[in-house]
Amino acid sequence: DAGVTQSPTHLIKTRGQQVTLRCSPISGHKSVSWYQQVLGQGPQFIFQYYEKEERGRGNFPDRFSARQFPNYSSELNVNALLLGDSALYLCASSLLRGGVYGYTFGSGTRLTVV
Amino acid sequence: AQKITQTQPGMFVQEKEAVTLDCTYDTSDPSYGLFWYKQPSSGEMIFLIYQGSYDQQNATEGRYSLNFQKARKSANLVISASQLGDSAMYFCAMREENDMRFGAGTRLTVKP
Numbered sequence: 001d002a003g004v005t006q007s008p009t010h011l012i013k014t015r016g017q018q019v020t021l022r023c024s025p026i027s028g029h030k031s032v033s034w035y036q037q038v039l040g041q042g043p044q045f046i047f048q049y050y051e052k053e054e055r056g057r058g059n060f061p062d063r064f065s066a067r068q069f070p071n072y073s074s075e076l077n078v079n080a081l082l083l084g085d086s087a088l089y090l091c092a093s094s095l096l097r098g099g100v101y102g103y104t105f106g107s108g109t110r111l112t113v114v
Numbered sequence: 115a116q117k118i119t120q121t122q123p124g125m126f127v128q129e130k131e132a133v134t135l136d137c138t139y140d141t142s143d144p145s146y147g148l149f150w151y152k153q154p155s156s157g158e159m160i161f162l163i164y165q166g167s168y169d170q171q172n173a174t175e176g177r178y179s180l181n182f183q184k185a186r187k188s189a190n191l192v193i194s195a196s197q198l199g200d201s202a203m204y205f206c207a208m209r210e211e212n213d214m215r216f217g218a219g220t221r222l223t224v225k226p
Contacts, residue, residue, distance in 0.1 A: 033213065042118075042205050042216035043159070056213050088157050092214075102149050103214060105159035 002027070004106035006091050012112045013081050021076045021109045025093030031055075032074040033103065034066060035090040043090055049074055078111075086113045117141060118206055120217035127196045128225050134181070135191040135220045137206030147209040148189040150180065153219070154202045162204075165189055196224045 005024045013019050025032050031050040035043035045058035049068035068074045072093075078085055088110050092103035119138045127133035139148065150162040165173045165180045173180045181190040193200060201224045206217045 035216075042207075042218050045213040045215065048213055058213065090157075090159065092159075102147065102161055102164055102209065103159075104161070105151075107156065107158040110157070 004091055004093050004104050006089075006106035006109050008109060009107065010110045010112075012114060015081055015083060015113055017081050018077065018079045019081060019111060021078075021089050021091075021111070022073065023076070023091030023093075023106060024073045025091075026104055029093035029095055029104075030072055031094045032068055032072065033092045033094075034074070034076045035092065036060070037088040037090060037108070038084075039087070046076070081113045083113050086111060117215045118208055118217035120206055120220050122220045123218070124221045124223070126223050126225060127193075129198060130195055132192060132194045133196055133222065135193070135204050135206075135222065137189045137191065137217060139187050139189060139206070139208050141187075141208065141210065143210055148180070148182070149207045149209065149214070150178070150189075150191045151205045151207060151216075152200075152202045153205060159205070163191065193222075198224050198226060200224050 007022045033048040034046040037043040046060050047066045048056035052068045063079045066076045088108045090105050090108045092105045094103045117140050146167045148165045152160045152162055163173050163175045163178045163180050165182045172182050177194045179192045203219045203221050205219045207214050
């Protein structure tokens, strides 16, 4: 079975540009969450989507947005990129929205803003 | 507010010895889950072990065990018989309703 897949694996953008990151969850998983991990820190929660609806949002500016498609894949969009947006962006999927189930993470997209 | 605290930025352990990585948490929710993840330099978060708040016994998974002390709100990870491949970042995390919160992590280095 395929795990959580993210694309692209690496990309470099210029300040002010926009970027779209993609995530495909494990087959059957209906919940997708996005995390930002700045170098040297733990992952920070950005969004959770379940059944194509936003179920949770972390403390990130409106430049960050996301959506989930009918096949449960997801996109994370970041507008007006800043140098501080440089980070590893992790996508995680889980079977259910809440409770005590853990996540399966993808390998991440490493974004560098120059 | 910080909900997961890992006070050890870095730890060293000799190969084949045991090591304990500390984690304390803060929540008012009676139902929660505690997790430990390993993150090698490749970046992927690898699930190691899970402890539910209502579980009576400490979780174990192979060489990994979780020392769960609910009253003290601590969930320390014990790695027995350390191997060189255990060198990585280790994150403690707590799952609540809509998200999972992570600690700052501990970098473990296993010495040969």
